[in-house]
Amino acid sequence: MATSVEEHAALVASLVEPRLAQIEPETVPLLQALGRVLSSDVLSPVDLPLFRNSQMDGFAVRATDATPTTTLPVEGVIAAAVGSPPALAPRTALRIMTGAPVPDGADTIIPVEDTTVDGDSVVIHRGRAAGEFVRERGSDIRAGELLLTAGTMLASRHLAALAAAGITRVSVLGRPTVAIVTTGAELLDPGAEPQPGQVFDSNSVALVAAVTAAGGEVTLVRRVVDDPAQLLAVLDEATGADVIVTSGGISHGDFEVVRELLEPRGARVGHVAMQPGGPQATAVFEGVPVISFPGNPVSTQVSFEVFLAPLLRAAAGLPAADRRPRRLAGPVRSVAGKRQFLRGRGVGADGVEIVAGPGSHLVAGLAASDLLVIVPEDVTELAGGETVETWAL
Numbered sequence: 001m002a003t004s005v006e007e008h009a010a011l012v013a014s015l016v017e018p019r020l021a022q023i024e025p026e027t028v029p030l031l032q033a034l035g036r037v038l039s040s041d042v043l044s045p046v047d048l049p050l051f052r053n054s055q056m057d058g059f060a061v062r063a064t065d066a067t068p069t070t071t072l073p074v075e076g077v078i079a080a081a082v083g084s085p086p087a088l089a090p091r092t093a094l095r096i097m098t099g100a101p102v103p104d105g106a107d108t109i110i111p112v113e114d115t116t117v118d119g120d121s122v123v124i125h126r127g128r129a130a131g132e133f134v135r136e137r138g139s140d141i142r143a144g145e146l147l148l149t150a151g152t153m154l155a156s157r158h159l160a161a162l163a164a165a166g167i168t169r170v171s172v173l174g175r176p177t178v179a180i181v182t183t184g185a186e187l188l189d190p191g192a193e194p195q196p197g198q199v200f201d202s203n204s205v206a207l208v209a210a211v212t213a214a215g216g217e218v219t220l221v222r223r224v225v226d227d228p229a230q231l232l233a234v235l236d237e238a239t240g241a242d243v244i245v246t247s248g249g250i251s252h253g254d255f256e257v258v259r260e261l262l263e264p265r266g267a268r269v270g271h272v273a274m275q276p277g278g279p280q281a282t283a284v285f286e287g288v289p290v291i292s293f294p295g296n297p298v299s300t301q302v303s304f305e306v307f308l309a310p311l312l313r314a315a316a317g318l319p320a321a322d323r324r325p326r327r328l329a330g331p332v333r334s335v336a337g338k339r340q341f342l343r344g345r346g347v348g349a350d351g352v353e354i355v356a357g358p359g360s361h362l363v364a365g366l367a368a369s370d371l372l373v374i375v376p377e378d379v380t381e382l383a384g385g386e387t388v389e390t391w392a393l
């Protein structure tokens with residue numbers, strides 16, 4: 001008897017979640033934090049701007065001194081560079097560059113475009129209100145105020161704000177570590193010349209990429225032929241990970257290496273009422289959960305999306321994938337008793353069209369899709385215009 005998708009998802013969660021709950025935050029240099037999720041609030045250690053500075057290239061003056069068409073003596077130049085400028089004397093100007101400290105005594109900047117330089121003097125053609133073009137210290141954020149909130153997924157703008165505040169390292173949620181093992185005597189590396197009967201190992205690439213996209217860190221990638229002793233050696237190597245994921249070797253053939261090794265050690269190998277992804281297995285090896293997906297490439301990828309991606313995303317603090325109802329562009333048939341995960345593509349704001357057949361070997365069809373279209377177990381036919389649940393890929 002097949003178990004339901006929910007039952008299997010609950011089983012996988014019961015094995016994986018306790019491990020993921022133990023993952024500690026880690027402190028990393030800023031550039032390693034890109035795409036990671038802040039584990040705690042960050043308060044600004046400084047005022048930003050750090051000091052009162054000019055927003056324009058021009059002349060630092062007192063607003064009341066600089067009415068049109070006054071001429072003021074220019075007493076010096078303030079560059080955007082190390083150092084503190086002298087105070088501005090009344091009825092004088094200091095030439096100033098963008099970002100340079102505004103001298104005490106000055107309260108506005110006259111942009112160079114509104115002036116004419118005449119020897120050591122400047123003629124003001126347009127006055128400015130006090131405060132104009134002066135960037136006050138702390139006007140962006142003050143020391144002690146909340147700069148970034150826990151849970152923020154760090155993009156370039158967040159890293160820039162941290163750097164602007166002088167911060168070099170940041171505490172982020174730890175990433176779940178995953179070991180990936182593909183199985184099959186027929187597999188070879190992409191790029192090699194296939195002999196008759198060989199296929200390229202695409203599940204390895206699929207799983208590494210999918211784990212990474214879901215916020216996980218792949219710590220080991222291995223491929224084994226259909227030899228239980230070899231698989232055992234690889235699993236021994238993989239026990240440092242939070243989760244071990246395998247593909248292939250769990251159905252009913254003569255050379256089912258995962259089933260052969262792990263079933264006698266208490267693995268649960270069975271069928272889930274879904275397509276693709278029918279054959280599924282779980283085990284615990286040396287205390288580490290082993291989640292075994294069927295080898296067919298679409299089955300592996302869909303199984304990952306259904307059973308593991310949500311758990312990894314949650315642990316890494318990433319938002320859940322977008323799931324929402326859309327209207328079918330055309331009719332769909334399905335098999336009774338199995339939840340179908342068909343391949344679809346979004347049409348307009350809320351439509352979806354089916355883009356590939358249901359075969360679980362159709363990798364190009366999956367690549368042509370951007371949505372999974374879910375047809376419930378008890379539904380065998382849907383007409384165009386009817387609503388289905390879709391998951392963004």
Ligand SMILES: Nc1nc2c(c(=O)[nH]1)N[C@H]1C(S)=C(S)[C@@H](COP(=O)(O)OP(=O)(O)OC[C@H]3O[C@@H](n4cnc5c(N)ncnc54)[C@H](O)[C@@H]3O)O[C@H]1N2
Binds near residue numbers: 184250276277
């Ligand atoms: N008698 C039955 N046969 C099969 C059943 C069944 O219920 N009864 N279920 C079918 C379904 S559904 C699936 S899915 C597969 C699952 O089989 P396995 O998990 O044992 O996977 P394999 O036999 O190792 O491989 C299946 C298929 O996928 C290709 N494959 C495997 N690994 C990779 C990889 N890393 N990269 C690319 N392609 C891979 C492999 O060459 C096979 O074509 O069982 C059905 N059979």
Ligand code: MOO
Binds near residue numbers: 276278294296360361
């Ligand atoms: O249930 Mo299998 O995963 O369709 O090819």
